[in-house]
Amino acid sequence: IANEPLFLSAVMGIAALGPMLLNLANPRARRNVVFDRRAMPYFLATGVFEAIGIWSLVSALGIGNVVVVGPIVCVAPLWVLLGTLLFSRDIEQVNVRTGIATLFVISGIVAVYLAA
Numbered sequence: 001i002a003n004e005p006l007f008l009s010a011v012m013g014i015a016a017l018g019p020m021l022l023n024l025a026n027p028r029a030r031r032n033v034v035f036d037r038r039a040m041p042y043f044l045a046t047g048v049f050e051a052i053g054i055w056s057l058v059s060a061l062g063i064g065n066v067v068v069v070g071p072i073v074c075v076a077p078l079w080v081l082l083g084t085l086l087f088s089r090d091i092e093q094v095n096v097r098t099g100i101a102t103l104f105v106i107s108g109i110v111a112v113y114l115a116a
Contacts, residue, residue, distance in 0.1 A: 005058035005062055077106065
């Protein structure tokens with residue numbers, strides 16, 4: 001299955017759809033969902049990039065070793081922190097505590113990589 005990245009990406013997406021639909025079936029969760037049509041282009045773009053990310057991960061795992069691919073993928077917290085600083089500065093507050101936590105995550109990933 002790992003040699004079929006597009007198929008496995010579709011399986012992962014369908015598997016994630018089940019819990020989401022169960023959550024939306026909950027009346028309390030449905031009350032908290034706010035939908036604004038102006039956000040739809042951003043929502044769709046996020047979905048496309050998420051799908052590309054999953055496909056890239058599965059493709060990389062099919063080509064390379066998990067020991068190499070895993071740590072590269074696990075630096076996602078660093079990219080999230082940088083993206084938050086660049087694009088969501090007014091919405092999300094990034095403080096020293098968040099930066100230190102991100103550095104601990106990255107340090108842990110590096111330690112696991114070097115130990116393997």
